[in-house]
Ligand code: HEC
């Protein structure tokens with residue numbers, strides 16, 4: 001319980017007057033209890049709750065409805081570190097033939113996804129096997145990729161470099177190229193205190209940049225903070241999505257539970273997802289829940305980009321979910337309730353309007369996240 005000034009004052013007065021044994025003791029005791037009771041719990045002030053609160057340093061600001069900032073004890077964020085990460089993210093030196101960067105597949109204008117491509121293409125136009133994921137609000141997550149095969153961003157950061165279907169090279173080869181650029185020597189020195197360039201530092205700098213990408217300024221957020229009112233359709237869409245159980249998995253305020261689910265997309269599972277990574281049969285067909293934030297900018301949808309529009313995704317949830325693997329999944333329970341009370345065309349329109357209200361223009365236009373080579 002926090003100490004408050006009344007409590008301290010009364011305590012000092014008690015000691016000063018040495019009233020511990022006098023009849024006044026009871027009076028003091030009552031005052032002390034009152035001070036403890038009322039002084040320490042402030043009534044909820046609605047202004048404090050809805051106002052945008054900057055919780056941390058000027059480096060990253062997060063509004064009050066988001067989870068608290070996460071600390072990385074072994075990777076202290078700094079302006080120079082984040083800036084170095086931004087250069088690396090957009091530098092084509094990170095690829096085998098200097099043709100691609102992380103930013104080639106994670107385009108800011110599409111909330112850091114791959115230019116509306118179903119599947120990404122790596123160097124030499126080699127076709128990848130999954131739809132590129134957005135890279136914002138990753139600070140709060142502890143599992144990455146559709147199959148959750150990475151648990152920390154500095155571990156993830158070197159994976160696209162080594163992936164034969166992405167940048168197709170080695171961290172050592174990249175480091176050798178970076179060492180030839182005097183500007184990088186300076187940038188590594190500013191970020192980490194000395195100018196040695198190593199794969200570990202490359203990964204830490206990329207992690208810093210990824211962590212800095214926060215998306216919390218959509219119309220939905222502004223409405224939550226009392227800065228505007230959602231339109232009738234947006235509000236109705238939120239309510240429909242809520243009734244239909246969407247937020248069981250796409251949990252507010254990140255709009256993901258960061259867990260994996262089998263949503264019943266296929267009768268025969270080809271991409272095993274989480275099960276492919278863990279080797280567990282009952283995890284086959286499970287994929288990480290993607291955030292619904294900025295989803296209007298990130299078509300096509302699902303791990304393989306099979307649905308071109310949000311209407312198609314809602315149609316799927318409404319009447320195309322398949323009971324695969326014989327496993328009951330939340331999605332299926334949801335759909336069984338859903339079949340009794342299907343999502344009407346006007347409700348579908350409303351859900352799409354709600355999803356559109358999650359678009360954060362600030363994220364896609366913020367120069368802090370943009371390509372420094374342009
Ligand atoms: C060739 C296109 C391509 C390139 C280049 C690429 N990515 Fe990706 N990225 C993808 C795809 C596709 C996925 C989903 C892969 C999967 O789940 O198996 C992904 C997933 C991710 C994720 C996971 C996000 C989440 O929510 O789990 C992060 C983070 C990421 N990439 C960062 C990077 C970084 C950093 C680089 C550069 C070092 C990079 N990517 C380069 C296509 C690319």
Ligand code: HEC
Nearest residue numbers: 244245246249261287288289290301302303313317330331
């Ligand atoms: C059982 C948990 C669960 C429920 C319930 C659920 N989703 Fe999903 N959602 C997921 C998972 C997991 C994926 C990714 C599936 C995949 O790619 O295989 C996904 C994908 C999506 C996507 C595509 C996002 C992208 O970036 O590709 C949208 C949009 C979406 N869901 C909206 C909804 C809506 C609207 C509802 C309610 C009608 C809903 N979800 C209910 C777990 C769920």
